[in-house]
Amino acid sequence: MSQSSQTPPKSGIRVLVVGAGFAGLTAAIECHRKGHNVTLLEKFPELKILGDIISFGPNSSRIFQRWPGVAEKLDALSQRADGLVIKNWLGETLLTQTWTAEQAESVSM
Ligand SMILES: Cc1cc2nc3c(=O)[nH]c(=O)nc-3n(C[C@H](O)[C@H](O)[C@H](O)COP(=O)(O)OP(=O)(O)OC[C@H]3O[C@@H](n4cnc5c(N)ncnc54)[C@H](O)[C@@H]3O)c2cc1C
Incomplete structure (x- = not known):
């Protein structure tokens, strides 16, 4: 798929992702981008801010670069x-x- 934010063609595949941490969210976003019908489940009832920083290595940053506009927004906030x-x-x-x-x-x- 191109870098555009156009809706992808529907694949007809239904995906269930359990857990809306970084891994689950990333999987859900990528599946949605492939045209799958995604349901994301999270057991934790509220969003809490924990930790001091969010560190992403070069491998994971390759994923963000596929998502239109995300790398640019993160660049502005990032320390290298x-x-x-x-x-x-x-x-x-x-x-x-x-x-x-x-x-x-x-x-x-
Ligand atoms: C105290 C602490 C501080 C940290 N500080 C930092 C930091 O400053 N910077 C940093 O980069 N990393 C930090 N980390 C590490 C970071 O939190 C993890 O690397 C990251 O959250 C892992 O992401 P994940 O998606 O694999 O798992 P998680 O973030 O653990 O996500 C898993 C999700 O699945 C949900 N879940 C589990 N079982 C079920 C179920 N049966 N049904 C529905 N939902 C379910 C959980 O509630 C959770 O939301 C910290 C970790 C801890 C514990």
């Missing part, structure tokens, strides 16, 4: 990290991992 540093309780560095180094390795493989 080049990697991460894991420290112990004394503040000593245990591990430094940079995405750019991994990206260069995967390109050369």
Whole structure:
């Protein structure tokens, strides 16, 4: 399907997704985009704000890029990290991992 927000042709397939977390919502959106008739069930009665950040890795961001307008809206709100540093309780560095180094390795493989 193209990047447009046009309604896809109906597939005739009915899909039941249980759980409206990131995984369930993503599955439901993708199924809807394929023209399936989606029912999404969630047992939690109310939306609560928990956690400090929402972190999505490069793989999951490929999914957002298929959804018209979403990547642009997220871009405006996002902080980008080049990697991460894991420290112990004394503040000593245990591990430094940079995405750019991994990206260069995967390109050369
Ligand atoms: C305390 C805490 C803080 C966190 N903070 C962060 C953070 O700051 N940043 C971050 O990126 N990640 C954070 N995470 C991790 C993040 O919440 C998970 O990675 C993410 O929610 C996983 O998404 P999911 O869709 O796989 O599962 P979930 O988000 O767990 O979604 C599953 C959904 O299914 C529903 N469900 C389960 N069983 C049924 C059923 N039988 N019928 C109907 N519905 C059902 C549940 O109610 C739930 O809504 C945190 C996790 C916890 C526990």
